[in-house]
Amino acid sequence: MAIAGTILGRLLKAALTLLAIAVLNFFLIHAAPGDPAAVLAGEAGAADEQMIADLRAQFGLDKPLYVQLFTYVGNILTLDLGYSFRQGAPVLDLILERLPATLILTLTAFWISLLAGVALGVAASARVGKFTDSLITGTALLFYATPLYWAALMAVLVFSVQLGWLPGFGYETVGSGYGGFDRAIDILKHLILPALTLGLFFMAVYMRMTRASMLEVAQQDFVKTARAKGLAPATIRRRHILRNALLPVVTLAGLQAGQLVGGAVLTETVFAWPGIGRLMFESLAARDYNTILGVFLVSAAMVIIFNIITDIVYRLIDPRIGHKA
Amino acid sequence: QQDGGRLDLIVQPEPPGLMLGLVQNGPTQMVAGQIYEGLLRYNTDLEPQPSLAKSWEIAEDGMTYTFHLNEGVTWHDGTPFSAEDVVFTTKFLQDNHARFRAAFSHVESVDAPDANTVVINMKEPYGPFINAFEAGSMPIVPKHIYEGTDYATNEMNATPIGTGPYKFVEWSKGSYIHLTKNDDYYIDGLPHIEDLYYRVVPDAASRAVAFETGEVSVLPGGAVENWDVKRLTEMDGVCSTSKGWEFFAPHAWMWLNNREGPTADKRFRQAVMFALDREFVKDVVWNGFGTVPTGPVSSKTNFYTDDVPQYPHDPEKAKELLAEMNYDGTPVRVLPLPYGETWQRWAEAVKQNLEEVGIKVDIDSADVAGWNEKTASWDYDMAFTYLYQYGDPALGVARNYTADQIKKGSPWNNVEGYENPELDKMWAAAAIEPDNEKRQEMYTEIQQQIVEDVPVAWLLEIEFPTIYRCNIKNLITTGIGLNDGLRDAWIEQ
Amino acid sequence: MSLWSRFATNRAAVFGLVVLIAVILLALFAPVMFPNGPWQMVQRPFLVPLTTDGLPLGTDTLGRNVLAGLIYGARVSLLVGLVSTVMALLIGVPLGALAGFYGGWVDECAMRFTEFFQTIPNFALAIVLVAILEPSLTSITISIAIVSWPPVARLVRAEVMSVTRREYVDAARLAGLSNMHILTRQVLPNTVSPIIVMASLMVATAILLESSLSFLGLGDPNIMSWGYQIGAARTVIRSAWWLSFFPGVAIVLTVLALNLIGEGLNDALNPHLIRKGKS
Amino acid sequence: MSVLSINGLSISLPTGADRELAVKDCTYDIAKGEILCVVGESGSGKSMTANALMGLLPEGLAVAKGTAIFGSTDILQISEAEQRALRGDRIAMIFQEPMTALNPLMRIGDQIAEVFEAHKRHSPSERKSRALDLVREVGLPDPEKIIRAFPFQLSGGQRQRAMIAMSLALEPELLIADEPTTALDVTTQAQILKLILDLRERRGMAVMFITHDFGVVAEIADRVIVMRHGEIVERGTATEVLEAPQHDYTKRLLEAIPTGQVPQSVAVDSQPALEIHHLEKTYLTGGGLFRPRRDVRAIADVSLTIAKGEVLGLVGESGSGKSTLGRAIVRLVTPDAGEILVGGTDMAALSESELRAARHKVQMVFQDPYASLNPRQRILRALTDGPIAKGVPRDKARARARELMDTVGLGAEAVDRFPHEFSGGQRQRIGIARALAMDPELIIADEAVSALDVSIQAQVLDLLRDLRRKFELSILFITHDLRVAAQLCDRIAVMQKGQLVEIGPVSEVFLNPQHAYTQKLLAAVPGGGWGKAAE
Ligand SMILES: Nc1ncnc2c1ncn2[C@@H]1O[C@H](COP(=O)(O)OP(=O)(O)OP(=O)(O)O)[C@@H](O)[C@H]1O
């Protein structure tokens, strides 16, 4: 009951935050040089003043900025993200069309990085100071320091061009006529390279964090208690240290998960992945105001939703939260 | 000739829409050129060929154009096509197509005396008019879908309906556009290919990979950076051609701001021309493709002459000119075209050339929107661009040099601000001169004068090689190449 | 043990420091080594490394010396990294300090403001900012600073909060010292260690961010940077691997060095954390 | 028959430590059913001995030589696996800090049942019911609920009982308790001690009980070992050691212990330095997501006065609101209602800037000598910042700082050093000097000696006594140690759950407590024996 209430309150606050974000973004985007009419006219290969003026009127760009803002905010309040004149479709449709691809990519990368990162972190902390530890930490540091796009380029070169094992770009085999399971397998094949390159960096982050956290928790008193019980080291690590060490990792993961939606611009570009990040980037170049604003709004909403999810997960792991202390 | 098969092509960038009457940028033309058709096509010598019109007559005095349309043509949704659609199209495009509007400003009226005949009456004779009927210049749009609606927001824009050889199937945004064979096409036996997939791959290197791995088999001009062209064409079973750009004859130059700054001085502009090593750029940046131009008119365009003042790479000469005008070292801003690495390298090369003769250069940066904004509002010193010539100086060249084309807000007109009333008169006269020999004389004079004045720095007649697998036959048959060429193409299995 | 001697026992950190100093020296002496700058077209394009005297790393697409570009690129990377980090600190530290010190509505406002910047994905925000301000060294630096300050603010806030709860701060209050005095003289000096550690890592992140922006074509076109070199070379990556390879290695090395230094500092500044397993 | 016999045990410290051996050449036995108390001040090697026996020495420390025969094996020589089999089964251990010794994320029952699992006893369901039995045996209330609770839901004393339950699970022959009651308040401490005595009775196990509190020793020890710098300096039965100590060190330790004797208090009846009227403070906590709001009434309608030159002791168990009251007086906590009159001005009503000017009148000496000095500031700064802010010229403030350092017995030159160069007791003196530097009328000492070893504690108390005479200071002395309170104070105030339940002269309160809570508190003091009023 009380929980439902607080969640509701939180959602309300989130909605207000979102609105504020929308307004700020509105000004941000409109501060950029150029406008969608000029871009569209420019791309037409020939244009005259009349055409640009027509386009501006059509997009409502001839009105004063505050009127445009009010219209926009009004639209948002009715859950209407507006219309993309450039793409000739409602922004919501455009976003929904791209969202699955992005989510598949980023969630896969997220889980790969989280699971592998935690596993490696645990492995490294268990053999702290030994060769395995140095190897894992060294590799992680290398991943951490490698620019993502560079790793992506190299991965395509090796696995796609040289070895021919995996498709180098795209979301699925175009026009393959696959359906159901075959299609899933096909998408999976396309997914491997981008998800791995996207995941490497965060894997390094999680690995370092898990390792540090494990070592820190291992110093705590209750671990000594567990040892005094005569428990085997592996049990202690799994049951006592790991669970406690995961708490900061969960916080970080929550933060990162929120950024997933808009955070994959580079990967989506290099791998021609038809996701939201690229939509944002391309819309930005075209000053497709409504689309950029829509993408930002959706990703901000994701951040907020993931924050709430993180809180819930945190609560599941840590009984101290949510009970009367 | 074999039927069937599937063709994967690159389209870059992803088109904003496929309704050719509303959007006419390059990628849209390339895809929608298979869906929509014009009245005519042009072969690689720019001679008119039948398309929707099976024959046509031009009156002696050049005042009347009569088109006889093919019979039995239907729209993709089954509705019969008729002359009414053509008449409607001329109205539709008035609102949405600047180049059409300019060409049709010479037109008095358009009539459809019967279902298969269209008659255009002119206000005055207009020499280049017969070059204005291909799909990009005048795509015929369906009256039954658009009449009485708000064109821009018509829902059918998402599923374009044309008369062309291929029908729209699906557009997976960010991924591909799928067209399929129009089985009811009015020319029996055409087209040959079953499915077309236009693939969207935003990164140039990935596009090269896509071609290498066989995922796509046609790279239209400009799809990969020039440095990759050589490597790709040397692969087994790969062909390339420079054909298919004759109608456009893309011509690259730098606008030099004639209004203010050092570039307002003619000697400075000439110095720039002498300072540039255009052959080097052609060889290195463009991998040897293209031709160094002599002036505003491409050597592929009608009425070209090379009898003009020459500007070879001569840094000493440039320095002399700069000394003569007492150039004070004011830095100039160079605005590159935001179309990829090639253009960026080009700007860097220009910067090096100019700095060698003592001109201080800052490269300005802008994305597409910023570039539009800056050129359209004349906020630049030198700005890269390239424009199509559409086969005739009156269509594709005059707009960049006449005073009546000095209008803020568009990057397609006389952006440099060149004013020469003498020449303005001559441009006007040449456009409506019916006698081609006289036209040639006039254009020669114009070219000589303009090259002397250097309003812009002409850089290159661009050549965009199309790279494709050799088993694709008849890929490019017209002067606009891939834009309408797939009607005749077939794949050897 | 002094800070330095604690730092010096960490071999990896010392290695990082040596690499960083080498990079700094190269950057400083770039104009001496290549007085004509990195843009000069000196030879035929695409010369393979180690095949031509004076061009150990070969030439690029326009025949420019790759080595010269690499060394000039170091200047940009370091400059952007350092300046943007300093700027981010200038925003984040005061904001976080005030929020942590005063708590209540000051904290609430500051944290809402911070949260706000965190709801837009970092890289996307940086892209938008650079596009709006138009790419130049200044705008890139500012954008990176703007996207990197929120974590600083959060860290400083948490640190200040914990230090503010210590008894010596209460003692300072009882001594009648003003809030500003307490914050700047008593609290902040005791939060510097984690800030320094974070700053060293931020420099590394900023270098990566700059290179990513350049790669996307959002770099300052008048400036030779590593990201630019890779971005420019990616289209020829098949035929001229070295053009993107060397700048990539340079980024990895520099970022690695900064990370190692950061970890070394962390260990040296927080001696109470028993360092395990590092020789 | 001895359960464990230790012979010549030495434990080496890592290089660079303050001494070479943490424990040096220790030899002693523990007999079945015996409670052996190991006492000694901080750092004397008590814990390390215990850890060595459990095979839980921290990294860097190692057994240098010696044997420890348990049963028939030398448990210092056996492999890690064998040690593990021993731990929890035949030797069990309880730690000092009940708040952190339990895994915060695991239910109590599971943590107890885990001992069975570690040694592969019983089936999983049987383990559950055994855990329940144990919880019942250690006297935890509502056992069914407790085994399903998480540690944070238990009080410190309850957690310590849970720990004990865990250690008893497999009926060990030897129980090692490393300061198991130090972190608990007196009443809880008394319960735990009783529990251990009971269990010893019932089960007949041997107990090695580590402590630094001689009160506790008097309460439970059969035999005592006194350690210093890793060496055993004295050994014997409890009575021998407590009543006839042989070694100088033991004597000093025993002398330093505040006696249970209550001085006949002299009523101080000069003008009030502090008057508190109807003070109220309620903390509002929580209110986050998922966390309901909670009110804690930390001060409930408290009124009292302190006369000039008087020392008022404030006692009460943990959480009773003592610190809150002290902090409210100096306005580190803003009270909700009531008046705090210091020399006539109402501190509770002052504005921020007025307050800053009035602050010097009341100063505070803090509990933790380590946290109360800024580690990055020289002592001189710590002593002069306040006076200078108050308007004292710099030179004068410096001269006074040196003078005060002399007064507290540290020497004027020490002002140029950093806090980390001082020991805990020395730091506490600096804290006192800092308070004095402000020329206060009243000093609040919140657990000012609780963190110190007994011998140092005695020195600081002496110093306070001196200063009070010298400067005519009023002191509010907050403590939970009734013995200490009895030593120093003129009057005693007793707090419970935010309320002042009793206040009066020391002898009155200690010898003739009126309130039931006060009686309970006094009874709980280990080694009690009040009633010997000094003449
Ligand atoms: N983890 C460790 N690493 C290095 N030295 C240690 C460690 N733990 C304790 N020591 C040192 O070992 C010596 C003995 O410490 P021990 O913990 O046994 O003292 P103690 O008598 O239990 O003191 P206390 O009453 O404070 O608990 C001390 O000098 C201490 O500094």
Ligand SMILES: Nc1ncnc2c1ncn2[C@@H]1O[C@H](COP(=O)(O)OP(=O)(O)OP(=O)(O)O)[C@@H](O)[C@H]1O
């Ligand atoms: N800042 C705070 N916020 C909320 N509750 C608090 C705060 N400080 C103290 N409390 C609560 O107020 C009550 C009184 O606390 P206080 O610290 O005054 O007790 P104490 O008598 O000093 O105890 P101890 O002997 O443990 O120091 C406790 O229940 C405590 O949990």
Ligand SMILES: [Mg+2]
């Ligand atoms: Mg101990």
Ligand SMILES: [Mg+2]
């Ligand atoms: Mg307290």
